[in-house]
Amino acid sequence: MNRKPLILDVDGTFLRTDMLYESFWSAMGRAPVQALKTLVLNISDRAKLKAEMAALAECRVDLMPVAPQVVDLAAQASAQGHEVILASASDASLVNALAKHHGVSDRVFASDGVTNLKGQEKADALVAAFGARGFHYAGNEAADLPVWREADDAIIVGSVPNAREELEAKGHSVTELAGGWSWASLIKAMRPHQYVKNILLLLPIVAAHNFGLSAFLPVLLAMVSFSAAASCIYLVNDLLDIDADRMHPTKCRRPFASGALPLRVGMIAVIALAVIALGVAICLNAAFLGVVVLYMVLSLAYSLKLKRMRWVDIATLASLYTIRVVAGAAAAEVYVTGYMLVFIFPVFVTLGCVKRLTELTLATSDERLPGRGYGRPDRSDLLNVAGLGMFGSLLVFFLYTFTDQARSLYPTQWLLWVAMLPIGGWLFRMVSLGYKGKQDYDPIVFAMRDRHGISLIIFTLTLMFYAAGLFQNAFGF
Template sequence: MSQTKVHVKLDGWGARPVPLRFLALMRPRQWTKNLLVFAALIFSIRQANMAMLGQALAGFVLFCLVSSCVYVLNDFVDRERDRMHPEKKYRPLASGAIHPQTALLFGFVLLACCLLLAFRFQFAFGCVLSVYFAVNVLYSLKLKHVVIIDLIIVASGFVLRAVGGGLVIGVPLTPWFLLCTMLLALFLAIGKRRHELALMQSGSGSHRKVLESYSMEMLNQMSVVVTTATIMSYALFTFTAGHTIHLMWTLIFVLYGLFRYLYLIHMEGKGGRPEKLLLEDKHILLTVVLYGFSVVCILLFL
């Protein structure tokens, strides 16, 4: 109990309003991952209208809230191990700012409301959202401790986001795009594991048991395979997606973004929080903006 009080004092949670504590529990910074819901809308820009934009926005909000329910459950399960992590020990549950049972009740009510709205909005989308939550529950309770499977489960969450984004606006996504999404998510997950393994070897991040089954050499080899496959899959997507062949010019942004991320992982020791790098690294942020802008312009005018 004394350790929990120290964490609260260090992070200043005791002086913060309760709504801010629950907002932090929902991890709004990680909502950037759900921007993938808009992918189908972007690649269907010629047929897009305000109704489709509204549907995509609704899907994005629901994915954000359901993903927050996953984070609540994950923090509840990992609260003891998180207290040994140099950064995660300041999370609301690990620090003691929110009572565990209160957080669990909050997550359950939020999830029930979101799934009810999702099924009323569109049955297929509600099913995808339910599968997304169920898979992540399995991940939080068991699968995150299974080597390699833990990476695949993380990547599958991004594929479900992309599929959900297509369902809410009634646009099917090509297999090549879904494969690109899966591989890119694997690329980010491998980079995150590598960062966590580096922390564990330095003695400051030994809270994740599955890291004992990985090595730097193994993760580096996996990264090479996935990076190569991502580039090849995206190149094939630009030629086979049924859009203009000029989409191939956006490959330069994909190449630079991947290589920049590898630079940050290997040379600067980053990669533990991909959503943080997206917002804080100006090179990657600018690359994402230019990529999105170029895709829209090519699809509209070429």
């Protein structure tokens, strides 16, 4: 290899991400209305769109994930005396900052708000600067073909169909480096393990003692809809939280934060999952569709703003859990009592506090968590609110036992009072483990894996089913 400069594309080559999409999601997190307005007004002018979006955003180029194989290539080239230059279709303000941070040449080629430096435009700019065959170039997509044709050596990152054959036929030396993404990364980002939360949709038919297929099958479809809706929102949340995740000790390994999954792929998945969620909901009934829309809107509001507001975030989390119960009732078309909703809401307030307690206990400093309104000094306040939630839920449960509906559904009233003991024990266990940092970051997911906690839940259900006479009717005892 001679001393010709090594030109590195940025998006998908030097970086395992795309600066335009990074800018968009950063801007969405800061000023969503203005970000969407900027997108709509400049969608046909890519160069202007990139410049205005970069100005609106607060991108942390120091946190953006790099491709290690390309970084190694750049280090080798630099050691051999080659100038390493970044050339990107991203806006010049971001590319200059990136070059400065990584210590490559301060001479960069990038879009300037007027010219979108991509494809043939980039090829022409590099030829004007270095001459035909006067540089080596690393890229990652078919849009880089005009540049490779003008380069001396071509470095292909990832898979570009037919590119190697075409370039070698024209006498280019071609090097291929690993790149791209996997479906496993997309599935991981969708967090299918979180679907266990949708077991909450079964609560209304269990409480109503309606175990027929006419109620059960619609709830199963509803769980599919909610799973798609939840994954859709998880992807949006991760896209909005990408910088905070990169600064987190464990969340930095999430697919978007680590660069394992391109932001563009995630955005396509968001649209597809939203279509699935709403399409299934339409097939059930209007009431359930309304609940799904409410869930998605509230979840989006949580991701954009509410999760950064102290106490409002916990109330919102509790509401999102409660909405799942309402969704189950709407899908099965069964009546859900006000007592049930008033009982489960403080339960979920307690679990929301547990979620924050776990995060704070596992935090490495007393600073506020990135993107959250809490720091370690808030643990005592969260513990107090969790205690109030426990007391409130048990009080509502106790009052429910004296209602006409409770007497009708549960003839053996005293067993309901006994059931309060394992309910209280389970809630106390959840709070205690969260305070000690011995939980997952999501209490519902942890609860479904916690053998001791599951035993308490099963014991509670057994007492309630016996109080209702279900075991006697089914088994004759």
